[in-house]
Amino acid sequence: MSSRELVVLGTAGAVPTRRRNHNGYLLRWDGKGVLFDPGEGIQRQMSFAGASATELHWLCVTHFHGDHSLGVPGIVQRLGRDGVPHDVHAVFPAEGAQYWERLKYATSYFGEPSLVEHPVSGSGETLQGEGFTITAMPLEHSIPTYGYRLAEPDGRTFLPERLRAHGISGAAVRDLSGVLLAECTAPKPGQKVAFVMDTRLCDNVFALADGVDMLIIESTFLDSETAHAHERGHLTARQAGEVARSCGVKTLVLTHFSERYVQADDPLFLEQADFPGAVLAQDLDRIPLPPRRTGP
Numbered sequence: 001m002s003s004r005e006l007v008v009l010g011t012a013g014a015v016p017t018r019r020r021n022h023n024g025y026l027l028r029w030d031g032k033g034v035l036f037d038p039g040e041g042i043q044r045q046m047s048f049a050g051a052s053a054t055e056l057h058w059l060c061v062t063h064f065h066g067d068h069s070l071g072v073p074g075i076v077q078r079l080g081r082d083g084v085p086h087d088v089h090a091v092f093p094a095e096g097a098q099y100w101e102r103l104k105y106a107t108s109y110f111g112e113p114s115l116v117e118h119p120v121s122g123s124g125e126t127l128q129g130e131g132f133t134i135t136a137m138p139l140e141h142s143i144p145t146y147g148y149r150l151a152e153p154d155g156r157t158f159l160p161e162r163l164r165a166h167g168i169s170g171a172a173v174r175d176l177s178g179v180l181l182a183e184c185t186a187p188k189p190g191q192k193v194a195f196v197m198d199t200r201l202c203d204n205v206f207a208l209a210d211g212v213d214m215l216i217i218e219s220t221f222l223d224s225e226t227a228h229a230h231e232r233g234h235l236t237a238r239q240a241g242e243v244a245r246s247c248g249v250k251t252l253v254l255t256h257f258s259e260r261y262v263q264a265d266d267p268l269f270l271e272q273a274d275f276p277g278a279v280l281a282q283d284l285d286r287i288p289l290p291p292r293r294t295g296p
Helices: 042-049 072-081 094-104 160-165 170-175 178-184 203-209 223-232 237-247 263-273
Strands: 004-010 024-029 032-036 056-060 088-093 115-120 126-128 133-138 146-151 155-158 185-188 192-196 214-218 251-255 286-288
Touching: 004 042, 004 251, 024 042, 024 192, 042 072, 056 072, 056 133, 072 094, 088 094, 094 115, 133 203, 146 203, 155 160, 160 178, 178 185, 192 203, 203 214, 203 237, 214 237, 223 237, 237 251, 237 263, 251 263
Parallel strands: 032 056, 056 088, 088 115, 192 214, 214 251
Antiparallel strands: 004 024, 004 286, 024 032, 126 133, 133 146, 146 192, 155 185
């Protein structure tokens, strides 16, 4: 099993369908679970996917429309019921704090989960996780909405043939510095993932997606609804593909599809995105992050 993968829990837009649940995206990252936009039915979808509340460490809500947040009460209550012992960091738009409070205490429940709340506002902010940062950036929708970018710090990787050429082995490898370190290692860019929901095209969509290994992005409509998409603050599949191409994305994941489309329409989303290797997300898909890159 990949230690870094996206588990797709739901792919519908505002209205769930027989084959698509409301939103939900679990990013598994070296034992830390980041759950984005839990919609209705999220607990059941997690059960189908073999995911548990105990693996959640971050909960990131882009905005407080129901298809992106009505699963919050169930998640919060499940954290308490299952006695999750660690802190769970909750990130959400500060402008929607009243909705967060209502969702968090929607009903009576057993247990009190340890939630560390991070309401983000303005131009957004960068939060420190274990081995990665999460940056929130405002988008353009009908209510305050933020996209998220998870980034691992850049590092270096050892080059075995260079080490052998210098006669370096064993514990001596750890003591490399200066010129030898530069000669015997190569840059290893940290992996990056962007999560972009409900927005029309804007500068921050491109900033979030810049150079990421995986872009999870809404493609609510096809070309025939381009004007409607802009009016409602959404993207089309073609626009999602344009973002991926211009930003040097490695893996493009299309999701958040309007209920007006049926299964026969699925190929059109990939055709209009026109991005090699694009993934049309389906509920319960597991999509591994692409291999880590070495070099610039």
